[in-house]
Amino acid sequence: MKDRIKVGLLGATGVVGQRYVEMLESHPDFELVALVGKSSAGKRYGEAAKWLLPTPIPEAFSDMVVREAGPTSVDECAVIFSALPSEAAIQLEPLYAKMGKAIVSEVSAHRMEPDVPLIVPEVNGDHLRLLEFQRKNRGWKKGLATTPNCTVTGLSLVLKALADRFPIRKAVVTTMQAVSGAGYPGVSSLLILENVIPYIKDEEEKVERESKKILGAVNGGSVKPFALPMAVSCNRVSTLDGHLETLYCEFDRTVTPAEAESQLSGFRGEPQKLRLHTAPEAPIIVTRQKDRPQPRLDRLAGSVPGMSVVVGRVRPGLDDCSIRLTLLSHNTIRGAAGNAILTAELMLRKGYL
Amino acid sequence: MKDRIKVGLLGATGVVGQRYVEMLESHPDFELVALVGKSSAGKRYGEAAKWLLPTPIPEAFSDMVVREAGPTSVDECAVIFSALPSEAAIQLEPLYAKMGKAIVSEVSAHRMEPDVPLIVPEVNGDHLRLLEFQRKNRGWKKGLATTPNCTVTGLSLVLKALADRFPIRKAVVTTMQAVSGAGYPGVSSLLILENVIPYIKDEEEKVERESKKILGAVNGGSVKPFALPMAVSCNRVSTLDGHLETLYCEFDRTVTPAEAESQLSGFRGEPQKLRLHTAPEAPIIVTRQKDRPQPRLDRLAGSVPGMSVVVGRVRPGLDDCSIRLTLLSHNTIRGAAGNAILTAELMLRKGYL
């Protein structure tokens, strides 16, 4: 475990920050040495974080003092993970990038900038090439890689697996998203108890925009978005973790449910080939139990808990050229901390750190 | 209030049965005189029913003794409302029809029989004509009218309003349905707490099949179904009442959200023209609050609580010829008891009782 790369974490006390702490506690490549916060700076982490996971705070971090953000506060770190609020990320992430750090950010602030890669490692690890343009454009030594919105990550894995084999023409998506997606304190219990909220600010736009970038192709110093008309409807339901999504897809040819299931369950990406630490054996698990996936029972399925998307109810759509299915993705693991850590693992293996 | 038509209620103790009791307590046309049950026969209604509404059991019914189903048990009633379990309805409904009663049933058992009208009064009151064929075919004096599945009722109102003006080509629907839709005891809390169940037995088939019959046209002694390809995904969420649905629709021409909103909010049916007792002023209420309709806050909106569908988030779909929206319908009122009572009111006015 020695000679690991020292890493820092911005936004350490939040819901996603806690997942990072949990997943980095004993990581073979990365050593988490700096927890950075704003209102919590100067306090012990165990006291500053409203710890919400059922496993206790790792002892190594409970007594670590939270540092203030700023030029010198993460001096010893080569890599910075960012789980900042978006407004804070706008300035702080470039600041650290300018200092020569590699930044891996799950924040929306810079995702759509042309020379910033937006990565789901199994889908578009090759987009990391954009870092070379970014370094040239911005004079940054390492640069900034981002990961997508929590709803997009699972969806893009499924769309990629399908599109690899079946020419896809349009997608209609409805989401039922967990409250942890809004952070802490996030969604008031007065709103969501015995209720569904059929709206999440900016979410539908993010899903459509980011999916197309992830599935797109690098073309010069930017990404040519994938041409996929999408109609997305986002809803908040009273689950804690796990975004459930129904997907209706049309294709340019006939696709049977069996073909789709086989393509989905057989899908593998670079992280699986490289046997990266946080890569699940199967990025997509297909269940044939008729009433699954369910958020509470399936969000941690697979060899690396929370990193696999679970797909069920694969069945015909309106005709032979369309498919319906339901997918579930853990929003703070595969949808945030886990996907960012896997991205960093891939960057390390590819020489970008 | 005198000279009202005496009515009986089959399945009186269930979740829907209780709504009937609440809505018929002081109805101007119908006098509820017979509560019929199976395991509860012989008991006082107040003791037999696990009363789940926040308003107390109407006193008039609390002490009424539940009768056993059978040929003579509803002798004085001209009209029978049925909220039976489906298996019981298969035999009992025809039995009473044979005795000359008019049956209005919200049960699925006979809905799809060719000469049985399946009614949402604002949509297809004219289908009641089928009763004439039915009387001839079956030798019944009054006959059996049915009302649709709780998910279909609200949806068909919206589809009808849209299709009246815009040639509709396909529909993709995802539902988030309340637990009362499964009756009592229905959904175990162990399944649904902090969870979503992405499957409801037979529900998607019912939605597709029944919608097409309701929107279809009477042609001789049966209904020619409306030609609308539909892809439906049904989910159970932890709300008590109110089915929320996202709808994506494609049309043969451009439709703007403003046109759609205007068409929906202006929609009126025969019950409004006839000023029927249970008819809401507007069958469809359009809200422009961006995070509405919400089940808990909007399920009782409108002039007759629970009888209006609330539509919100009307916005473009994938292109100019498609629309997305969210709709909410109270599943045990408009989706069951209320829709059946409104159907009976229409039958009365049209001379079918």
Added chain:
Amino acid sequence: MKDRIKVGLLGATGVVGQRYVEMLESHPDFELVALVGKSSAGKRYGEAAKWLLPTPIPEAFSDMVVREAGPTSVDECAVIFSALPSEAAIQLEPLYAKMGKAIVSEVSAHRMEPDVPLIVPEVNGDHLRLLEFQRKNRGWKKGLATTPNCTVTGLSLVLKALADRFPIRKAVVTTMQAVSGAGYPGVSSLLILENVIPYIKDEEEKVERESKKILGAVNGGSVKPFALPMAVSCNRVSTLDGHLETLYCEFDRTVTPAEAESQLSGFRGEPQKLRLHTAPEAPIIVTRQKDRPQPRLDRLAGSVPGMSVVVGRVRPGLDDCSIRLTLLSHNTIRGAAGNAILTAELMLRKGYL
């Protein structure tokens, strides 16, 4: 409805503020003419308030512009209801009192001051006499009356009814409180979904302290607290409205459950004798259904919804001299807005306004 007293409302947009607006919409004595807020000042009320009640915002108030707090902003009002955050109340309530207004406050800031009455109208309306001392002490023309914490109000009604007949010796209370008790946004859904939080800041101290003052006797210019040792444990559960409490009581003599039930259900106070507008026929309703009261089904029971405490499960305690029971009280109606309005009605009748 004319010649009503003009009243203003501080803290109009919050959860309790909304209950005031709902209850004052068509009040025979009071005309709500001024809605006062801080961050919402200058906005339309309908836009400023995150309206959380299932009944729509009364139209009369939806377009009313929220005023800023300050010396002249409620000039035309003789009575001010306060639902402010406690910190704001510390300064603003005395400010308005100094201007000659009568203040009725459900806020904790001044409740325990010796010359400030803390009122549950059926229990200790005679404590309003303190206003005379207060006026003398402070030079205020009308003065400040307060109402207790949402958990105390229902409990003190029950304790008063029991203590009136049975010499009470000690009380052990456990509460299961609704999330609306913490206001909006209040309790994060991440904390309370599928959980119970066994702690509410300062709540247990308030319950013990305020109960004793309410049940105490005016003695000179202050209240001699009732000598009742109490051990209270407060818990937050995932209900929306309605605080449920288990009560174990010891007495100096034998008390049978039947005696206790009869004493509780027969209890009446001054508001009932005076037939005040917001006074329920029975302040305490006793149910014998073995699994009641339940928050969702019983919180609105009685002739004035939300104003009656519902008591059930009256049964022996440890021996013949002790009793156990369960009580339910609507926390934002009887526990806040409704109790304050009833207090103002009593003040009006007694000549204090």
Added chain:
Amino acid sequence: MKDRIKVGLLGATGVVGQRYVEMLESHPDFELVALVGKSSAGKRYGEAAKWLLPTPIPEAFSDMVVREAGPTSVDECAVIFSALPSEAAIQLEPLYAKMGKAIVSEVSAHRMEPDVPLIVPEVNGDHLRLLEFQRKNRGWKKGLATTPNCTVTGLSLVLKALADRFPIRKAVVTTMQAVSGAGYPGVSSLLILENVIPYIKDEEEKVERESKKILGAVNGGSVKPFALPMAVSCNRVSTLDGHLETLYCEFDRTVTPAEAESQLSGFRGEPQKLRLHTAPEAPIIVTRQKDRPQPRLDRLAGSVPGMSVVVGRVRPGLDDCSIRLTLLSHNTIRGAAGNAILTAELMLRKGYL
């Protein structure tokens, strides 16, 4: 792992049955070879059980065929765990005992029979001596040991630890119990969503009766109950697992919270001394976080998940001689399967198997 004792499980498909399967999957002493059910007999376990745990069904059991109950169906088993419905246990448990099996039952049917030990291993392992009387009385070779109600188990650990050092005089308890305590399907979601049910059939009587037997002393062939007046109020809340209880205790001497905390956290029993497989390091964990224990966050705390009781909020009661605290115990692990398995481990070590 070889030469383990072959065991069978009655009631294998239920909520508690599933916990047994999970905990016995790789047990060093016991090999689960027979799953017995009634309606599920003949089916594969994976198909018969509505598996409700987030970890998948252990593969070894998924394909095992469920056996019918009956004289020969568990021939190869020396030990039988019973998680039967109570009515079935009345006859089946003695049947197997007569055949020479050792039965360890978490069912209420036989708990209160004089010569049947009712065991919480850390509290009263010495009561296993009753088996000797039982064998004599009934002519059984091994005999029947039982474990208590899910609410009692955690409570009796806390009462025992306190009573060991402080002479205890009375106890007032209020519970907030999880829905899994009622099994599957158990509590209808229509009852418990956004609600609390202040009643659980027969539960309060069981808590009072069983606690006294467990804390009592063997005296000849039966147990002299502990003389502790108890007043218990049981409530069902919408949590999945983990019974939360508030406890108020009076003692014959002064007890400070610090003394009580120290006594509770230092408590150890025979299972700890014998280092039994399922024994947690600390049977009682004391937390000083002011808003803990919480069911969702703390029910799996400790070295053997679900086997430790977590106690928090230890504070004075009404005076120096009383204490209040909050305790949490996992109802299907420590309150059922786990406590029974630990009992069997103790029986094995003491030579009773």
